[in-house]
């Protein structure tokens with residue numbers, strides 16, 4: 001999608017600091033990190049939000065979690081990390097292209113605000 005920020009990052013039109021890439025998934029460091037490790041993991045195909053996941057696209061979502069596990073181990077945060085998805089504007093989704101935040105390297109609180 002031409003007007004989607006993360007599609008433009010996938011296309012290379014906007015630079016990103018990549019952490020992982022293959023044919024279907026891209027991971028890159030968040031521009032405004034909330035922890036020592038803050039990586040965004042996205043399907044390359046445009047899926048707007050988690051509510052749009054269905055049997056036609058769930059394989060790439062599963063792959064996003066495989067990549068999250070790989071990167072968590074690579075960054076040494078596999079024992080204490082958080083994988084977050086915000087779905088919808090009131091849930092603080094600001095980029096309408098499905099993404100999972102992999103966050104670690106600090107303590108967390110629960111519940112989220």
Ligand code: 5GP
Pocket residue numbers: 005014016017028029030031032033040085086092093094095096
């Ligand atoms: P959301 O609020 O939609 O769950 O998360 C969007 C995330 O994308 C935010 O954490 C924000 O810092 C990050 N972000 C927004 N624009 C850019 C950008 O151009 N490059 C990178 N690397 N991250 C971005």
Ligand code: ZN
Pocket residue numbers: 001004005006007008045046047096097
């Ligand atoms: Zn997109």
